[in-house]
Amino acid sequence: MQIIRIALIACLLAGCAANLDYRAQPLSEAQAYEAIHTAALQQKEITHPDALYLDSRYLGFREQGEASTPSDIGERIYFNSLGPVVLYQQRDDYLVRLQHLDGTTLRTFRLAEREQAERLVDALNHYRENAPQFSGLK
Known part of the structure; x- marks a missing residue:
C-alpha cells in the first residue's frame, strides 16, 4: 500500500502526461499549413515567423536572427x-509529440x-501521409 502511495505522489509531482486517444481528421493542405504555423509560433522558442520553414518534405526551425532561406x-x-x-x-x-x-x-x-x-495532430498527419518518399541523395 505504501508503494502505491509513493508511486501516485511521484506521478503527480512529475506531472504525468495522459495519452489522449485522438484519431486524426482530414485537412486540406492550406488548413494543415495554417494549423502548424499558428501552433509553432505559440511555442516559447519560436517567436518569429521566419524561424519556421514548412514544405511538403519537412518542418524546419532556425535560430532567431538568422537569414531566412531553407x-x-x-x-x-x-x-x-x-x-x-x-x-x-x-x-x-495539451502536448503534441512528434516521434521518429x-x-x-x-x-x-x-x-x-x-x-x-x-x-x-490533423495537420502533421496530413503532411506525414502526403510526404514524398526519400529518393536518395542528390
Missing part, C-alpha cells in the same frame, strides 16, 4: 520519417487548447 535551417523534421503523432494532456496543457519511426521524440509542442492541439 539552407539556414538548423533542425529539420522530415515527414516521411515521422511515426504516429501523439496527443497528450499534462495538467492544463524508431520512437525517439523529435519535438513536443505545448498548447493551451485541446481543439488547437487536435488540429495540429
